[in-house]
Amino acid sequence: MKPKFISISEDIIEKIKSGELQPGDRVPSENELIKQYEVSNTTARKSLLEIESRGWAQRIKGKGTFVLNRTEDHHILRTLGSIDSTRRGFNESLKAEGFNPKNIVLEKTILQHGVSSEISGKHYIMEGPILKIHQVRYADDIILKDEIKYISLKLCPKINMMSTEISYFKIYEDKYNLKISDIKQNLSTMILMPQAEENNFEVSDPLPAFVLDSVVLCCSDTVVEIEKSYYRGDKYKFAIVANPEYYGNSVNTERKI
Template sequence: MQADSQQDEMRSPRYYRIYQALLSEIQQGSLKPGDLLPSEMSLSQSHGVAPGTARKAIDMLVDRGWVERQHGRGTFVRRADFSHSLARFFRLTDREGVQLHPQSELLGIRELPATADIARHLEVAEHSPLIEIERVRRVDALALLHEVIYLPGARFSPLLSLPTEEWGDLLYPLYERVCAEVVFRATDTLCAGPAPEGPAHHLGLEPGTQVIEITRLARGYDEKPLEWRLSRGRLDLFHYSFDIR
């Protein structure tokens, strides 16, 4: 089987082999977010191909979202920006239209065994150790969002001993700084449902009040799940916009 795989690889176009080699370096962490890719000329020389072939390999990485070209600087491993992701779903401006920045209140963090449902999302074994984070996001002291976040325990164990004052408002930079885990992409799914007693209390609502529910599955550069979260937000502040081009 290994010989067949090697033969298939040798039959692949040269640009695709260069693409696969660069992608492997990104997924394995040899090329990190923000790193500069080798130039087309350097790649063409090291792989013994024409510059146009190397350019086609880089084009594939750009088209599939792994890297981005910066005019006059080169091509860099892409770092996803989630800092304004809530703005897609909630009105985060004041009456004058000035952008507001949600602040986070950490309610708790604990280790617990994975239920069958969460294990399926995170692609881990049932009952394997997970880390659960609970927090509230506020804008001008108004509770906007209640979140429960689940992480594979083996990859995020340093968070269990992290002092509360070191958490900050954004989790993804924290994951990278403390656990060396980088979120590459995430999929959000929206629906509406009744708020359970706990989340309703933190949102200042009556239990059973309809809220917007946002589930997120985040993956790393290796395409393995890093985080599954359930966020519940106030419907009176919900706003969704999407550009169709």
């Protein structure tokens, strides 16, 4: 008969293999395993260590144990329309999947004029002054994302003094006490030619890319952030949230490639 901690670890690994737990998702904590399987804290701890030792997850101190990215094609799955997914932030998500994130800032400046974005046929306008941040995002040594963010300095004064490696979403909520009400997003595709001005991916061949236009809303549909980003099409897959219920409630998702 298998030890209990082996049975629990195999149960969780099966959930990872089936896709119920995705790369970057948090594995149930010790306390959650104790309650779910009615075991001791020693057994729960050994279960998590077993999952980690077999290469399916890794522990991040102070945060928990997260599923590693072991997909054969090395695609990274991201969920559109999910506040919880956005709250985690780019760097934190990659660390949870076992990658080493790095950012290089190409531009960081303050604009006095406003900017706008069209999402699903509706225009969203953010008045100045605005912080513009243009950076490329790495996982290990590969550029995965070329990102431009515009952030309202009216709503977030002195946010330009902070590191660009933070999760801005958490800062909006925790430092500026903004209640995020919605995220509007458009996802399209294009081919980036090597010589194109907007191609910062350091590739010599045409590159398929996802183009994500995003608006973060708070305080009665006030725009706090506008983003336009390019994602490597050969490295990403996206999931879509259908009828999301935010802040900890369950959601239904439909995966899209």
